[in-house]
């Protein structure tokens with residue numbers, strides 16, 4: 297049984313390096329590098345493991361401004377066979393509705409039987425793509441999957457919801473959304489990184505895909521600003537005994553122990 | 555009056571929180587508040603009215619409606635929205651709720667904002683606040699299409715006390731449920747942490763600075779001494795399964811606001827900070843002098859938690875006369 301796996305990969309800013317303007321509290325993106333969104337690395341890892349177990353092919357699909365394209369090489373080095381990159385206008389701030397429509401257009405052409413995405417992206421954490429694709433494609437989604445097994449085109453998956461742990465079953469084709477608990481993404485070797493440069497990255501536009509996005513986006517950003525931290529940052533020094541005594545004395549004085 | 559604001563959560567406590575936000579928005583805009591009262595945790599419809607609903611929607615075949623899957627709930631919400639002028643769907647931002655909302659939004663062909671901190675309606679436009687970039691920033695976003703589909707984080711709003719005098723109607727919807735897409739083989743409640751984090755005065759939290767599960771004993775002893783609740787970072791609750799899932803604090807866990815939060819062996823990644831930064835006093839212990847958690851602390855100790863914690867517990871015991 298060969299699997300035709302597609303993994304949806306978002307390239308985001310390395311959010312830990314986004315600066316804050318000390319006056320306006322607005323984000324500063326200057327020189328902030330791009331990377332593959334954290335949980336999408338878990339999605340890639342799971343896709344590659346399924347391919348290693350069952351045979352088949354892994355294709356990645358990304359949507360974003362073209363300057364982010366090169367970050368997808370890491371996915372190719374991890375074992376993705378082929379990458380599609382749908383280039384969009386740099387200034388366009390696509391919402392999940394639009395991204396799902398674009399991904400849907402690519403997925404229709406790829407006729408995948410297993411689609412994997414992260415439970416949410418590290419920048420926005422909207423957690424909408426899996427369920428939206430499920431509606432668009434009319435196939436089930438197992439959101440927050442933590443363990444996946446496929447036998448004879450039947451998928452058994454464990455997943456973790458708000459208050460319950462479930463084991464669910466359904467047939468291919470299906471969509472999985474995954475988080476950090478499902479696996480530990482591999483670090484590609486130098487050889488794999490070099491090999492990845494020979495793998496194809498196919499760049500597409502929304503015109504190629506014949507998707508016309510709504511003229512008014514569903515959402516408009518009015519403001520982005522960083523809340524200020526009012527912490528006192530008092531370092532308590534000394535050996536354990538001294539530090540513990542100082543700390544406890546302070547906390548008693550603050551009246552937070554009752 | 556026109557315009558229906560529909561609320562739903564598979565958790566009753568969250569539904570009541572949503573109703574208190576919904577009545578505020580509905581009063582300002584002359585909308586009707588609807589509540590979808592279905593599934594395993596549905597309430598007495600009169601209680602739902604007493605918490606702020608003008609209309610309570612139930613399914614005719616209420617019996618046999620066990621745990622509904624998000625796809626089914628989405629279809630029910632869409633169905634109810636069709637017969638009235640649906641202006642907004644307010645859904646609780648749980649894992650299931652976010653899936654339900656995303657599906658509903660896709661069925662309706664509209665946008666969706668998940669994990670809202672607050673909402674307002676200005677000049678007939680819905681404006682939402684939510685966290686961005688792991689919580690480092692707060693975003694204010696306008697929702698252009700209608701209806702507005704949003705999920706709201708738990709504990710952002712306080713549910714109104716029950717009012718048995720409130721009037722409302724109970725509507726029985728006839729709807730053939732779609733076949734659930736997933737076959738549930740087994741389902742078990744996650745182990746619950748003993749303490750209620752959201753109501754705790756003191757929280758002692760641990761991160762990957764702990765080397766093995768047994769070492770969390772150090773955390774528990776400190777918590778017991780000061781009468782606090784134990785919490786942890788996502789690696790401990792989800793990846794390693796060392797702590798119950800409901801004790802995770804952060805972006806994909808709980809938002810807490812105790813009087814005292816002590817973070818031990820926690821690096822202080824923004825996704826964790828967002829869950830605890832409303833704490834009154836924050837203390838952290840970390841071996842790395844440059845740990846980001848120190849930026850978010852009132853007091854911090856640069857040291858090995860294995861050395862500090864036992865001493866700290868003993869000193870607390872003495873100070874508290876235990």
Ligand SMILES: Cc1cc2nc3c(=O)[nH]c(=O)nc-3n(C[C@H](O)[C@H](O)[C@H](O)COP(=O)(O)OP(=O)(O)OC[C@H]3O[C@@H](n4cnc5c(N)ncnc54)[C@H](O)[C@@H]3O)c2cc1C
Nearest residue numbers: 761762763787788804805806807819820821825841842859
């Ligand atoms: C979309 C998304 C959502 C997320 N949601 C959450 C969430 O809700 N909650 C959450 O917590 N995380 C969340 N995360 C993960 C988050 O980014 C961090 O990976 C996580 O918080 C780190 O956990 P940690 O501090 O335990 O581990 P680490 O980052 O590994 O930090 C361990 C710390 O322990 C210190 N240490 C090591 N040994 C000792 C010692 N002997 N004594 C003292 N200190 C020691 C180290 O210096 C280090 O600072 C999310 C991530 C993503 C991408």
